Each structure stands twice: as C-alpha cells, then as structure tokens.
Amino acid sequence: MRDERIALSHGSGGRLTHHLIEDMFLRFFDDPILQELNDQAIFRSPSSRIAFTTDSYVVNPIFFPGGDIGKLSVCGTVNDLVVGGAEPLYMSVSFIIEEGLPVTDLERIVASMAETSRKTGIRIVTGDTKVVERNKGDKIFINTTGIGVVRDGIDLSPRHIKPGDVIIVSGTIGDHGIAILTHREGIGMETPVESDCAPLNGLVRDILDGSDGIRAMRDPTRGGLATVLNEFAHQCGLCILVKEEDVPVRDEVRGACEILGFDPLYLANEGKIVVVASEDEASGILDAMRKNPLGREASIIGRVLKEPERKVLIETPVGNRRILDMPSGEQLPRIC
Amino acid sequence: MKYIDEFREKRRIKGILESIRRISTKRITIMEICGTHTHTISRYGIREAVLPNINLISGPGCPVCVTPPGDIERIIEFSRRRRDVIIATFGDMMKVPGRSSTLQDEKARGGDIRVVYSPISAIEIASSNPQREVILYAVGFETTAPTVAATILMAERKGLKNLSILSLHKLTPPAMRALMESGEIDIDGFICPGHVTAIIGAGAYEFLSREYSSPSVVAGFEPLDTLQGIYMLVRQIEEGKSNTEIQYSRVVTWEGNERAKAVMDEVFEVCDTDWRGMGTIPSSGLRIRDEFAGFDAEKRFSIERIDCGEPPGCECGRVLKGLISPPDCRLFGSVCTPASPVGPCMVSSEGTCAAYFRYRSVVQ
Numbered sequence: 001m002r003d004e005r006i007a008l009s010h011g012s013g014g015r016l017t018h019h020l021i022e023d024m025f026l027r028f029f030d031d032p033i034l035q036e037l038n039d040q041a042i043f044r045s046p047s048s049r050i051a052f053t054t055d056s057y058v059v060n061p062i063f064f065p066g067g068d069i070g071k072l073s074v075c076g077t078v079n080d081l082v083v084g085g086a087e088p089l090y091m092s093v094s095f096i097i098e099e100g101l102p103v104t105d106l107e108r109i110v111a112s113m114a115e116t117s118r119k120t121g122i123r124i125v126t127g128d129t130k131v132v133e134r135n136k137g138d139k140i141f142i143n144t145t146g147i148g149v150v151r152d153g154i155d156l157s158p159r160h161i162k163p164g165d166v167i168i169v170s171g172t173i174g175d176h177g178i179a180i181l182t183h184r185e186g187i188g189m190e191t192p193v194e195s196d197c198a199p200l201n202g203l204v205r206d207i208l209d210g211s212d213g214i215r216a217m218r219d220p221t222r223g224g225l226a227t228v229l230n231e232f233a234h235q236c237g238l239c240i241l242v243k244e245e246d247v248p249v250r251d252e253v254r255g256a257c258e259i260l261g262f263d264p265l266y267l268a269n270e271g272k273i274v275v276v277a278s279e280d281e282a283s284g285i286l287d288a289m290r291k292n293p294l295g296r297e298a299s300i301i302g303r304v305l306k307e308p309e310r311k312v313l314i315e316t317p318v319g320n321r322r323i324l325d326m327p328s329g330e331q332l333p334r335i336c
Numbered sequence: 337m338k339y340i341d342e343f344r345e346k347r348r349i350k351g352i353l354e355s356i357r358r359i360s361t362k363r364i365t366i367m368e369i370c371g372t373h374t375h376t377i378s379r380y381g382i383r384e385a386v387l388p389n390i391n392l393i394s395g396p397g398c399p400v401c402v403t404p405p406g407d408i409e410r411i412i413e414f415s416r417r418r419r420d421v422i423i424a425t426f427g428d429m430m431k432v433p434g435r436s437s438t439l440q441d442e443k444a445r446g447g448d449i450r451v452v453y454s455p456i457s458a459i460e461i462a463s464s465n466p467q468r469e470v471i472l473y474a475v476g477f478e479t480t481a482p483t484v485a486a487t488i489l490m491a492e493r494k495g496l497k498n499l500s501i502l503s504l505h506k507l508t509p510p511a512m513r514a515l516m517e518s519g520e521i522d523i524d525g526f527i528c529p530g531h532v533t534a535i536i537g538a539g540a541y542e543f544l545s546r547e548y549s550s551p552s553v554v555a556g557f558e559p560l561d562t563l564q565g566i567y568m569l570v571r572q573i574e575e576g577k578s579n580t581e582i583q584y585s586r587v588v589t590w591e592g593n594e595r596a597k598a599v600m601d602e603v604f605e606v607c608d609t610d611w612r613g614m615g616t617i618p619s620s621g622l623r624i625r626d627e628f629a630g631f632d633a634e635k636r637f638s639i640e641r642i643d644c645g646e647p648p649g650c651e652c653g654r655v656l657k658g659l660i661s662p663p664d665c666r667l668f669g670s671v672c673t674p675a676s677p678v679g680p681c682m683v684s685s686e687g688t689c690a691a692y693f694r695y696r697s698v699v700q
Contacts, residue, residue, distance in 0.1 A: 245346065260453065261685050316380045316381055317344050317346040318346075318349050318381050318382060320380070321381075322381060322697045323697075328673065
C-alpha cells in the first residue's frame with residue numbers, strides 16, 4: 001500500500017471500490033450499522049426532537065497544525081449539533097476524492113475521523129465515495145450530515161435573548177484561521193499557531209447540565225466571532241456591545257494578524273463556542289467552562305443592550321464605540 | 337515587551353489624549369500619509385477623540401488607491417486577452433473595479449490570477465510553471481519596492497526567464513510636495529508613514545520644514561504611537577516650530593535602511609508617474625532600469641496604457657488629496673460599500689473610505 005494512489009476505478013463501484021470499503025472504511029469505521037453495507041442506515045427514532053445538520057469540508061491544506069480535514073469534518077458536524085443543545089448520535093460521510101491522492105493520506109484522514117468519532121460518541125453509519133479526474137477536485141472534499149437528539153426542556157434560540165444578557169466566549173479566537181493561513185502560505189512564525197479544532201460536546205454538556213440560563217449558543221467558524229454576534233443581534237433584534245480588550249486573543253495570533261492585516265474578530269475558529277446567557281447565571285457558566293480544558297480561557301466579552309437594534313458595537317480602548325459589521329467578501333478562502 | 341498590548345493600553349491612551357487637549361489652542365489640520373494610520377485613527381476613534389479643533393484628514397497613503405484607473409484597466413484588459421499568462425498580485429488589487437470587471441471577475445472567468453503575500457512568492461510560481469509566463473503586477477510605495485527589487489535580483493541569479501514585473505511603484509515625498517504645491521489645501525502638519533520612513537529615513541521630509549515651514553512627525557501605527565505623533569505635531573504647531581521629528585524611533589532612523597535603498601536603486605530608476613486624482617507627479621515613480629529589461633513586463637508584453645477616468649460619481653481622487661472626507665461623497669455607504677465598491681478607496685484594507693465605513697462610530 002506504500003505508494004498506492006487513488007484511481008478513478010476506486011470510485012467506479014467495482015472491485016477496487018469494494019476493496020477500499022472493506023480494507024479502509026470498515027477497518028476504521030467499525031460500526032455495526034455501517035457493517036450492514038446497505039444503501040441506507042436504519043435505526044430507531046430516538047426522540048421526538050431531532051437535530052439534523054449538514055456541512056462540506058474543503059480545507060486547504062488537508063493536514064494542518066492541530067488537525068486535518070477528517071478531524072475537522074467530525075468536529076464540525078458534532079459542534080453544529082451540540083450548539084443547538086443536541087446530543088450527537090449518527091453521521092454520514094461522503095468523500096469526493098481527486099484521482100492521485102496517496103492512499104496513505106486517505107488512511108490518515110479516515111483514521112483521524114474514526115478516532116474523533118470514538119471520542120465524541122457520534123456513530124458513522126453510512127457513507128459514499130466518488131473519485132473525480134485529476135485537476136477536477138483538490139485532493140479530497142468531505143460532506144457530512146449529522147443527527148442528534150434534543151432533550152425535552154432545552155430550547156436554545158437567539159429569539160430568547162434579552163437586554164442585560166451576557167456574552168461569553170469559550171477561549172481565544174482566530175487560532176484556526178491563522179494556523180491554516182500561515183501553514184498554507186508558508187509564513188514562518190516564531191511560535192507556530194495550532195488550530196483549535198476540537199469537539200465541543202463535553203464542554204457544552206458541562207454548561208447545559210449546570211445551568212438553565214443559556215439563551216443561545218453558536219460556534220464561530222467561518223466569519224468568526226463578529227459574524228456570530230451579528231447573527232445573534234439580527235435574530236433577536238437587540239444590540240450587542242463587546243469590549244475589545246476583553247476578547248481573548250493569543251499573542252501569536254494577534255501578531256500574525258498585525259503582520260497580515262487581518263482582524264481576529266473575523267477569523268475562523270473550530271473549537272470555540274459563543275454563549276448568550278442570563279446575567280445571574282453567567283458566572284456559574286463561566287466557572288463550569290473554565291473547569292473544562294477546552295474552556296480554560298473562557299471570558300465574558302460583552303452584554304446585550306436594547307438599542308441600537310440589530311447592531312453589534314465594539315468599545316475600543318480609547319473608549320469610543322464603533323459598529324462591528326459582518327465581514328464583506330471572502331477574506332480567506334477554503335478555511336474549513 | 338510584546339510590542340502590541342503596551343501600545344493599546346487604555347490608561348496611557350487617556351493620558352496622552354489629556355496632554356493633547358491641554359496644549360492645543362489653535363484650529364489645525366493634520367494629514368496622515370499612510371493607510372495604516374488612517375485605519376488606526378478610525379479603528380480607535382482617534383478622530384472623534386481629538387475633536388473639535390484638531391482636524392485629522394487622510395492623504396494619498398494607500399498604494400492600491402493611488403494607482404490610476406488606466407493602470408487598473410490595462411491589467412484587467414491584458415488578463416482577458418492573455419489567459420495563458422499567470423498574473424500574481426496582492427490581495428486588495430483583486431477587487432478594484434475597472435470599467436467593466438475586476439481581476440477577481442477575470443479569475444472566475446478563467447484567468448490564472450494569483451494572490452501573493454510577498455513578491456518573493458512570484459519566484460516560486462514562476463519556478464513551478466516553467467512553461468508559462470508570470471507577471472507580478474506590483475503596486476506599492478517605498479516599503480514594497482525593495483522586496484520587489486530583491487525579487488528581480490533573485491530571479492536573475494536563478495536564471496528565471498519567465499518572470500516579469502509591471503512596476504507601478506510610487507514614492508511618497510513627491511506626492512506630499514505636489515499636495516503642498518497644489519494650493520488646494522491648507523495642511524498644518526504631516527504624520528509621516530512609519531514603515532516607508534524605515535526605508536527612506538526621516539531626512540526625506542526635511543524639505544517640508546525647509547521649503548514649506550510645515551512640521552512633520554514620523555509615527556508608528558499603534559494607537560499610542562499615533563496619538564503621541566499627533567501630540568508632537570500639536571506641540572510644534574503651538575510653539576510655531578516646523579521640524580521633522582521621529583516618534584517611531586524603535587524602527588525609524590534619520591538615514592533609513594541603506595541596504596534596502598541600495599537594492600532599490602540598483603534595480604529601479606526614478607520616473608514621472610500618474611496618480612489617481614493627482615495627475616502626473618514629477619519624479620514620483622519607479623521604473624525598472626534597462627539592465628533588467630528582461631524582467632520588465634512593459635517591455636516584454638504589450639500592456640498598453642488605457643486612457644480612462646474615474647468611475648462615474650466616484651470621488652476617490654478628491655478623497656486621496658484630502659479635499660473631502662469619505663462621507664462627503666454621494667456614493668459613500670449607499671451605492672459604494674466594501675461589498676460592492678465603486679472606487680479603490682472602498683476596496684483596499686488601507687483605503688480611506690473602507691476605514692471610515694468599517695469603523696464608523698456610533699454617536700453616544
């Protein structure tokens with residue numbers, strides 16, 4: 001298997017496809033439902049409220065400091081489910097592979113997905129593989145769907161946000177964006193930045209179990225913290241005021257942003273959550289977050305005001321307040 | 337010392353604002369000549385904080401913005417004609433609108449246009465595509481020119497035959513002189529660009545005090561730097577002095593970076609060049625010397641200059657000269673936004689309009 005490459009026939013549905021499924025996918029994804037090798041996964045409907053999500057992963061490079069496209073795809077699916085208050089159960093995986101991808105690369109990706117799914121408890125129960133001609137894709141794209149269940153009594157939505165609520169972020173922002181960018185462009189840093197790519201099911205469980213004061217939650221991936229805050233402000237019709245100096249940013253990330261002209265508020269994260277919570281529950285939630293290794297640097301960064309409606313304001317160290325907009329245009333393509 | 341946090345510290349910022357208020361009595365206009373200063377001033381609300389008697393205006397300090405419409409249009413037109421040529425350029429250039437298209441649009445239509453973060457990357461592109469021609473569309477001031485010059489020298493050493501440069505480099509001091517000569521605007525003092533001056537040295541602005549009795553301060557880009565620069569200017573103006581001072585002393589010297597200047601001088605020679613909104617300014621551009629003609633895209637390809645004006649209604653030219661502030665443009669924030677820019681000042685991350693729009697303050 002040393003120098004073997006993915007060929008078009010690996011996606012033809014014939015013998016090579018079956019080899020790939022048996023020698024690679026089933027070896028790593030050893031779920032009994034998947035082992036059935038049916039055209040669909042069949043399982044019992046677990047609850048009346050189901051969370052359902054889909055996402056595609058096209059990150060370039062496919063291996064980066066702190067993760068790879070496989071880990072990213074499972075974490076991304078899990079995180080999209082848990083920020084809605086769901087417990088992740090099942091997921092599908094669909095690979096679109098460019099002809100010529102080293103089989104060892106695919107194996108690394110699949111092993112990393114298997115490991116992440118084991119850690120998070122989400123089961124990979126159905127999948128598909130297609131191979132496209134050289135130059136018609138870029139190494140590998142992964143599409144996933146995820147299914148989870150939402151406990152009764154949990155109802156998270158920006159609609160519940162009220163004036164006086166508090167905004168909490170679970171740690172430093174911008175790590176993923178800078179890790180990908182510096183790695184991709186070959187920009188050497190004295191202290192290389194690692195992606196924060198991580199599954200957040202444990203962290204979210206800790207805070208949901210400890211508090212019923214959580215109004216809404218989101219993971220600030222593409223578009224970063226600024227985008228999530230704007231989505232919240234638009235959906236609740238209120239104003240969010242953030243203090244710039246309270247937003248946690250790693251020194252290396254800030255340094256890289258200064259050099260490259262980026263704003264960490266707009267950079268992608270893959271292992272962070274933004275929580276809006278009632279004021280009286282905020283310190284309890286913050287404590288719970290900080291006890292979890294993924295939330296050690298959690299901070300309160302702002303609060304919800306009545307006006308100006310549907311705006312995010314940021315207070316600078318000089319003391320003035322300016323509008324923090326949604327980003328316009330793509331700053332960094334293929335970040336996740 | 338982390339060189340960032342210390343220069344954003346709230347208590348010190350408040351302290352220096354207080355000092356400025358204490359010594360400032362006259363109504364004055366200060367121009368900054370670097371897009372990065374424009375952004376710092378907008379981002380931290382410094383313009384509002386020093387009001388009302390200190391008027392901070394922005395000058396021609398964004399390299400993408402000062403590139404005239406004809407130079408934008410001709411590369412777009414060239415990319416449409418020559419899909420076989422790889423064009424490398426800096427990110428902001430991709431979105432600057434020409435008459436009917438942008439480089440970004442041309443890329444989507446099949447042009448091979450690549451964003452580079454450093455001119456040196458163009459060497460890698462040329463080396464890994466030996467069968468194809470690569471043009472680096474190079475805009476920039478004295479900060480960018482030495483690295484482009486070094487790129488040419490490196491390409492020569494490597495014997496690269498498929499890389500050439502379209503040099504649209506511009507020099508800062510001649511533009512400042514042109515502003516003073518124009519008689520269109522009264523400027524009481526200049527905040528000079530920190531990084532440009534790291535290369536050319538603060539001595540390059542001495543003519544401002546000698547010939548125009550205008551004080552200047554070379555300042556850094558953190559809010560404390562910029563505020564201290566403003567403080568130093570206000571103090572000079574209040575005391576009736578007109579010296580060239582360096583605030584950004586951790587980076588800038590009087591002489592500049594001799595090595596960078598030598599590399600620049602080896603590869604480029606000074607020429608007259610066109611600026612958006614300012615016309616032809618004598619001795620304000622850099623063209624590739626004849627010895628390096630093999631790397632000069634103007635000589636190797638027909639990339640004809642195209643005569644075209646500003647987009648209809650666009651006031652970028654007057655914004656660049658400090659004659660109007662972005663909100664005075666009818667298109668600002670309505671027709672022209674960063675998502676659908678009409679002129680380059682709304683596109684570039686260093687553009688004045690982009691800074692005003694992105695960091696628009698809320699009246700409390």
